[in-house]
Structures are given as structure tokens and as C-alpha cells.
Amino acid sequence: MQTIFKTLFNCIRKSSAGHDEDRERFLAKTENFRLLLAANNKALEIMAQITEEAQSESVFSMAHVRAQSLKVASSVRQMIERLCLMAPGKYGELRDVFNTIVLSMEKAMDEGTKRDIGPLVLPMEDVRADSLPLTGSKMAMLGEVRAALGVEVPRGFSITASSYHLFMEQSGLGDEINRLIQIHDSETLDGLRLLEESIRHAIDMTVIPQDIEQLVTRNCRKFGNVSMAVRSSAVGEDSEDASFAGQFVSKLGVKAGDVLEAYRRVLASAYSATAMAYRLNRGLRDDAVVMCVACMEMVDAKAGGVIYTQSPMGHDDGRVVVNAVPGLPRTVVDGCSLVDSWVVERTSLAIRSKDIAAKEVCYVKTSCGRINKEKLYGDRSVAPSVSDSVVQRLVRLALRIESHFGTPQDIEWALARDGRIVILQCRPLSVRVPHEDILPHAHNDEDAASILLHSCVAASPGVAAGRVALVASDEDMSQFPENGVLLARSARPQLSVLMSQVCGLVTEYGSPVGHLANVAREFGKPYLIAGSGAVEQLSGVGMVTVNADTGNIYLGFRQTQIDGSATSTLPGPSNEVRLALQRMIPYIVPLSLTDPESPEFLPEYCTSLHDITRFCHEKAVNEMFMGGEQLTANARKLVGKMPMQYWLIDIGGGTAESCDNTRVCLDDIRSNTMKALWRGMTAIPWDGPPPVAPGGLMSVFSEAACNPALAPGMANSMGDRNYFTVGRHYCNLQSRFGFHFCTIEGFAGDDPAENYALFQFKGGGADMGRRSSRAHMIGDILEQHGFIVEVRDDALFARIEGVEKEAVEQALVVAGYLLVHTRQVDMIAANPDSLSQYGQKFTADIGALLSGLAGESQDWRCGA
Amino acid sequence: MQKIKLLLVDDEKDFLTVYARRFVRRNADITLASSGQEAIDKIQTIEFDVVILDVMMPEMNGIETLRRIKAIKPNLPVIILTGHANSQTMIEGMDIGAFDFLLKPVGTDELYFRVLDAVRSRHRAQM
Numbered sequence: 003m004q005t006i007f008k009t010l011f012n013c014i015r016k017s018s019a020g021h022d023e024d025r026e027r028f029l030a031k032t033e034n035f036r037l038l039l040a041a042n043n044k045a046l047e048i049m050a051q052i053t054e055e056a057q058s059e060s061v062f063s064m065a066h067v068r069a070q071s072l073k074v075a076s077s078v079r080q081m082i083e084r085l086c087l088m089a090p091g092k093y094g095e096l097r098d099v100f101n102t103i104v105l106s107m108e109k110a111m112d113e114g115t116k117r118d119i120g121p122l123v124l125p126m127e128d129v130r131a132d133s134l135p136l137t138g139s140k141m142a143m144l145g146e147v148r149a150a151l152g153v154e155v156p157r158g159f160s161i162t163a164s165s166y167h168l169f170m171e172q173s174g175l176g177d178e179i180n181r182l183i184q185i186h187d188s189e190t191l192d193g194l195r196l197l198e199e200s201i202r203h204a205i206d207m208t209v210i211p212q213d214i215e216q217l218v219t220r221n222c223r224k225f226g227n228v229s230m231a232v233r234s235s236a237v238g239e240d241s242e243d244a245s246f247a248g249q250f251v252s253k254l255g256v257k258a259g260d261v262l263e264a265y266r267r268v269l270a271s272a273y274s275a276t277a278m279a280y281r282l283n284r285g286l287r288d289d290a291v292v293m294c295v296a297c298m299e300m301v302d303a304k305a306g307g308v309i310y311t312q313s314p315m316g317h318d319d320g321r322v323v324v325n326a327v328p329g330l331p332r333t334v335v336d337g338c339s340l341v342d343s344w345v346v347e348r349t350s351l352a353i354r355s356k357d358i359a360a361k362e363v364c365y366v367k368t369s370c371g372r373i374n375k376e377k378l379y380g381d382r383s384v385a386p387s388v389s390d391s392v393v394q395r396l397v398r399l400a401l402r403i404e405s406h407f408g409t410p411q412d413i414e415w416a417l418a419r420d421g422r423i424v425i426l427q428c429r430p431l432s433v434r435v436p437h438e439d440i441l442p443h444a445h446n447d448e449d450a451a452s453i454l455l456h457s458c459v460a461a462s463p464g465v466a467a468g469r470v471a472l473v474a475s476d477e478d479m480s481q482f483p484e485n486g487v488l489l490a491r492s493a494r495p496q497l498s499v500l501m502s503q504v505c506g507l508v509t510e511y512g513s514p515v516g517h518l519a520n521v522a523r524e525f526g527k528p529y530l531i532a533g534s535g536a537v538e539q540l541s542g543v544g545m546v547t548v549n550a551d552t553g554n555i556y557l558g559f560r561q562t563q564i565d566g567s568a569t570s571t572l573p574g575p576s577n578e579v580r581l582a583l584q585r586m587i588p589y590i591v592p593l594s595l596t597d598p599e600s601p602e603f604l605p606e607y608c609t610s611l612h613d614i615t616r617f618c619h620e621k622a623v624n625e626m627f628m629g630g631e632q633l634t635a636n637a638r639k640l641v642g643k644m645p646m647q648y649w650l651i652d653i654g655g656g657t658a659e660s661c662d663n664t665r666v667c668l669d670d671i672r673s674n675t676m677k678a679l680w681r682g683m684t685a686i687p688w689d690g691p692p693p694v695a696p697g698g699l700m701s702v703f704s705e706a707a708c709n710p711a712l713a714p715g716m717a718n719s720m721g722d723r724n725y726f727t728v729g730r731h732y733c734n735l736q737s738r739f740g741f742h743f744c745t746i747e748g749f750a751g752d753d754p755a756e757n758y759a760l761f762q763f764k765g766g767g768a769d770m771g772r773r774s775s776r777a778h779m780i781g782d783i784l785e786q787h788g789f790i791v792e793v794r795d796d797a798l799f800a801r802i803e804g805v806e807k808e809a810v811e812q813a814l815v816v817a818g819y820l821l822v823h824t825r826q827v828d829m830i831a832a833n834p835d836s837l838s839q840y841g842q843k844f845t846a847d848i849g850a851l852l853s854g855l856a857g858e859s860q861d862w863r864c865g866a
Numbered sequence: 867m868q869k870i871k872l873l874l875v876d877d878e879k880d881f882l883t884v885y886a887r888r889f890v891r892r893n894a895d896i897t898l899a900s901s902g903q904e905a906i907d908k909i910q911t912i913e914f915d916v917v918i919l920d921v922m923m924p925e926m927n928g929i930e931t932l933r934r935i936k937a938i939k940p941n942l943p944v945i946i947l948t949g950h951a952n953s954q955t956m957i958e959g960m961d962i963g964a965f966d967f968l969l970k971p972v973g974t975d976e977l978y979f980r981v982l983d984a985v986r987s988r989h990r991a992q993m
Contacts, residue, residue, distance in 0.1 A: 033986060033987055034987070037983055037987060040983075065951065068951040069951055069969050071953070072951050072952075072953060072956055072967070072969055073969065075953060075956060076956055076960070076966065076967040076968070079956070079957075079960045079967070080966060083960065097961070100957075101957050104953045104956075104957060105953065105954075105957075107953070108953045108954075174922075177922065177950065178922070180950070180951065181922055181948075181949035181950050181951075182949070184949040184950070184951050184969065184970065185949035185970040185971050187971075755869075755893060758982075790975060792975075801979065803982075804893065
């Protein structure tokens, strides 16, 4: 590659004396101009993407937002650097303007992610509701009910947000995690799993700061030799619209000496694949995760469970639901067993119904503090987990908590062996709102004959139809089809990673109060718990309709069921990621610098990155073509029969030495690459603009009216001249054809490694859709001729490298032809048939052109 | 036939291996450095066309490495390629004179084309 420039350099040195320095400067300027245009295209393209993303419903992460902001900023900075190189000393102040805008943009993006400072560790007795920013929601709510209502909660302490920040910052762990998120693919489940593993490894490798270690050890000692529950209590977890149910890890039965290791595990769970997928789909920021951890004494539970103080399905029938299992309440929430349930009248506390299930397993705390999973058989399996009187005590307590917070509650509890009721967690209950005008269960079931399963327990309301896909392994999860009905034995919380892909869920086991049910309700996905045997009955049946409003599952797609759905979706949380993107937009997209003739067309009036691109583009064009300085003094007018004006600058060996200093004839051209390009441009005359339908013409008029880049001031600023810069084996054409701007460049010498051809093309008079279609059509043709092509919107970048000189010459013939003949084709690009016809004509013309080249190209290289 | 002489600087061995393999296929002559100091040592003894530099590295980070490279070889183009998506770092890097600032992951074509741009730009600037 160096040789190209040495060759050019030598050519210049050997060329006629007097203008060498100008030529060298012009060549450097041309290169900087080309790079500036490429950066301009990239910046405008990312701005277009950002604008679209800010208004779309698509899902993207904060890492994507940061990447987009940096890509657009670095492209704009690249333009500034190129402009400064084109005109040293003239535009340096743009850098300060740029830096100010970028730093303001970053500040806007991170607005609202303020950090609360406080102790590293906070004992339960000091925790209240307003401790939430420091301790996370779970711990804060427990502290509040303990202090305000005297409710019994486990003894313990919080490892606070301050500890989290210290851990993340002291050793650069936070930066490393952000870097890992940036470089990994987070759009696929497999990518997320790989990312989870990398982050876990980074956390494992990081030493916990000594201050945290000492404080945690000291606080553990206060509780003696008891085992602890180390539970996530992230800031933002357990909120009404984003429960994070089951997304983070809780470690139970942890010995005091192992608490720090459990702390590490809980921190890492903030970056589990399921948690990251949850955040991505809920529009929550990965970089706003603050994982506080609750360390609480384990309760020796005789039974445990969950209370909902209202139906989560949205029908407030004045009843409270109590779910219970023997031992610890873990099986209620992780969905691996059936559970007992009671429905209790909230005013009279009368028990309206109860359902005692045949429970298969339970978790118990052993005498040494560990947690054991036990199988349940016989009477133990079918005995009620708690008595009716305990249920009534629980409801009374739950209603006090609900009354204190003023919203329906989702409460996790444990009944200690000594009869105490201990509250383990309370959080606002997510309630689905039913449509008022449609009553559930009011369908005329004309589909009754196709019912596969009925009387299933609804865990999340709604109706959906899709193909059944059994998930029994990680591989099944990776291959889960879009909009499938998820079928599984148990309601493992890990299944929630698929929530954005499923249209409905059916599990054999589980509970409406389990984690999976919570997440299904948040995502508005119907979910039925169908009982034992459902997997066998539904596997392989194909399309089913899941009606969680009636508890039925139908074979096939049942429109009447879907039409009769009574449920609206739960409003999602505000999309923090999209909001961050929207806050950045004022610093990126608005264009206020539209008039180059205005006295305010100055760097200090640039208020957005778009303004800077506009300013740089205008000034670069001026510097390149309108400078009036010595650079273009070497330019000679190309004379001959041609419709446009061309000017030519010979950097050495590109023209016959005999020609004069003001004009150059086509016969005087010696540059093989220019000859090839010229051949492509002129061998087949242009037929003129395509016949345009009124819509196409209107599109051009409206685009010209709306797009400042096409305003008259802009059009003029591009200059009327089209410049060829030529050497013996080199040619560069900077040209504006109609509304599009184009650069073609090529070098074709004896060493294939040095040879290349470039084709950059952007713009047009029609709307973006048509311009983009034209760019794609041109790209397809270029690809057929060996170019590597990238098309984004209406910008096309094509390159061919490291090939024989004949291949470069052919490539330039193709590029030259397309430059001339695709003019105004964007106007008819809305009609695929017309576009296709043009494509076929271009392909045929190019084929004919290339087939007649063999002898001619020899002449190009031999010279005239 | 002259190859592009490229110095890849990154403390992640996997990254170096993958990109070295991809660039060798494109007829580039690759030298690897796994730290900022190693990169500085190498540019003093070998003439490179372009440096591709990571930011987050232990001991001497990419920005400090860039500063030292520019002090020794002001015209040597340095492309920053990082997973560290931070505006301040980008501004600092470009202020010091980086040729470009790219974010990982980056496609091989895109990176290769930026390398070619850097090579051309350097030689033309010297003309």
C-alpha cells in the first residue's frame, strides 16, 4: 500500500515544476475531503437511526444507546479533524463546541441516575421506607412494616447501595462490566448466556473491598451461629410495574463465614441472562442496576407462602388469596410443586374456598442451618400446610400492611415452628385491568368441540394462539420459536427469559403467585397452569389457542376466543432506555444552521452535532471547490463534446506533456483509470430522466422543499465543477450529479496488492425510501462485479481491493456507467417493477460494455 | 508486494488472536502487543503503518499509550478500538490525535477499511 503513495509522490516530483506543492496539498485535501464525506454520511445515517429508534417500539439496550451516541459523536469529530486538516488554523474552535455538546449529551443521557450516599451496611432496625435508595425495595419495605406496624420480620442487615458502588468502582469492576456488555451480543439468548458467564467471572476475580468485608463480618457476628438468607434487594426491584420476580438470586441457609461469597453470587445475578433479558424487554437500564443485598436470619419455617390481597387478574371481588406449602415458601414462588390455596373474604375473614393440593416436595431448614429438599408422601402430601385459623391471622396481618401502603400487596410469609408469623417480603401487587365493556367467561363457546384441556388455573389472563413448543432443556430455550406457546412441566423463573418471544404459557405445575406468573402478567402474556399430564397432551399438537380468561386450551387457531378476550395489558414501566435516548436527541438531531449566507453560520451557533456536520460539510465544499486559492490553479478544463463541465488536475503522468495549461483534450488523457471511468460514463449515452409518475415528481418537490441539504443555498454551495484528479495509474472524481454526490477513485498499476477502486454515493431528489431503493439496486449490480458493498439508507460505499489492474479498470467502467445512468432513477424507485426493469437494462448495458473492453484497455495502458 | 504493517495492542489475548488471523488473511503484516509499554517498545524499533489500540488495559491505559506514541511518532495513525463506551475517552483520544475512535464489536471489513483510510491519509499528509 505504501508503494501507491510513493508512486504518486514520485509522479508528482517528476511532474512539471512550479505547482508541485499545490498539487501535493490538493491531493491531501482531496483525501481529507473524501474522509470528511464518509464521516458525514455515517453521522447522518446514525442520526436517522437514532430518530427512528426514539419513536419506535423496538427493544434495545442502554449499551446500544451509548454506542449510537459515541458512533455519531466520533463521526462528527472525524469531520472536524478532516476540516481542520483541509484548512489548518481556521476551524479549531469547532473542537471546543463539539466537546461542550457531547458532554452535555452524556449528562442528559445519565439524568436521573443519581447516587445516594450512606453507610456501607445498615441494620434492619435502622431501615425505613425512605431507606429505599440505599437498601433497595425489599429491605426498605420490611424495615417499614417492622417499625411502623410492629410486624415481625427477620433480624438482619442490608449491604447497601454504597457498598455496591464501592465494589464496582474501587477496582474498575463497573467499567469492566459495561465494557463486557458493550462487546457482547445481547440480542440472542446464547449471547446473553455468554455475557452472563463473562460478567460472573469478572465479579469472581474482583476482591471485595476491605471496608465491606469487615463490616459484613462484624454484623454477622451479632447473630451468632445462625444461618442466614442472603437475598437480592435491588433498587427498582419489587416495584408495581417491574417486579423483577425471580430474576435475581437468593441464597438460603448461608453460614456467617459464607455470607461474602453469597453476596458475590447475588451481585452476579443482577447480570444473569434472565435478568438482562428482562431489563432489555422492559426498557430498563443495565447501567442503572444497583444491587443492594438483604442479609436476614433464616426462619425455621413450619410452613410458608404468599398472600395476594386482591386478585391480580383485575377483578376486585373483595377476597384475599393465601397460598401455602409446608416448610419454606420457596416452592410457591419457583413453581416446582402444587400449593394449597385459600380464598378469604376480606371483611368477615370467612373462608370462601380452599384447595388442598397433593404437594410433592418441600424445603426445610435442618438443625445445622442448611436447606434440605424433602419428598412428601401419603398424609403429609395432602395435609393442609396451615390451619384455617392461621390463614385468618395471615389475612388480618396482610390487610394491615395493605392499609399502611395503600395499595394491594403481594406478601411472602413464614410460619415459624413456635407459631410466630414472620413477614419475609411485601411489595405492591401488579394488577391487570379488565376491559369494562366485556365480561370474562361470557363467551358463547362455539369452539367447545375443540377443547383439549379445560378448568386450568389462570395465572395471567388473556387469550393467544400459537404453535406449542415444549421447553425441557436449555437447547429448547435457545431454539424457541417466535410467538410460540411455551409448554413446560414446572414454572421455573428462568423461563421468563423467553417472555418476549412467547404468545402464551402453559405449565403443569406452578402457582398464580409464583415468579413466572408475575412476569407473565407484567408482559401481558396469558398463562394457564394445567396440571399433571398437560405436557403429554399438548406436545406436538401444533397450533393451540390458550384462553386464560376461561381456563380452556383449544386445538387450532380460534378467532372467536381471541375476539372475546376480556383483558387489557398491564401498562409497562416507563421505558428508561428510550427516555435516555430521547433526552440525547436535542444535542444530536435538530438542525438550526441552515443558511450558509447567514451571519450566524458560525461554529459558536452550532447547538447540535447535526449543526456541526452541516457546518463542516459546507466549509469543506468551499475549501475543496470554491477556495479560489492556488489549489485549483492547476485545474484545466476538459474540452470535448460533453454535457457537463469537468476540470482536471494532473498529479503526474495523467496527461500528455504537450497539452496547454488551461485546457486538456480527451485525447491527451494518459491515465488508464480515468480512461476506464470515462468509458463507463460516456460509451452508452444517457437516455435522460425516466418517465416519472406524479407521485415520484411530488416526492422530489417535497424532498427539495423539506430537506435543508437540498435547499438552493446548499445546491449552489456544492460548486458547479466536477473534478478529476489523475495520475498515470490513478484517478479520482468528485462530482455532483443532480441531487446526489459521488466520489469514484481507483488505482490500477502492476502490483495487484496496491490496486483498488472506491465508489461512494449518497443522496438524490426523491424521498428516503426511493433513494434507498436506488442505492440497493446499484449495490446489487456492483456486488455482481466483485465490489464489497455496504448500503445504509441512501448511502452506498463500495470497494474492490487487491486485484489485477484489468479488474480495477473494469470496476471503474461499471462505476462510471452507474454514476451517469442511475441519475433520477430514485424518482421511479417506488415502483418495484420499473426499478427491476432499469436494473435489467443496466446489467445488460454493463455486460455489453465490458465484453468490448479487451482491446481497448490495452490501449489505455499503452497510452496514446 | 508490500504489506500493511499493523500493530495490534490489546491485553485480551483472544481479541489479538482473532483479529490477527482476520488481518493476516487480508495480507497485512501483524505485530501484537499485550500492553501499552510493549507497544511503545515496538514502535521504537519497527516502522508501522497503523496502530490499533485498546483503551482499558492494566498499568498503562490506552489513552496514556496514545499520548506516548504520539510523542515518539506524531504521524503514525492510531485507531482506538474499545469496548469502553465513554465520551470523555473519545474526546481525550481525538484531542491527542487518534485517527479514529471505534467501538467493539466492529466488523472486520469496517476496521480494515478504516486501516486503509489511515494508511492513505498518512502518506498523503506526508507528501
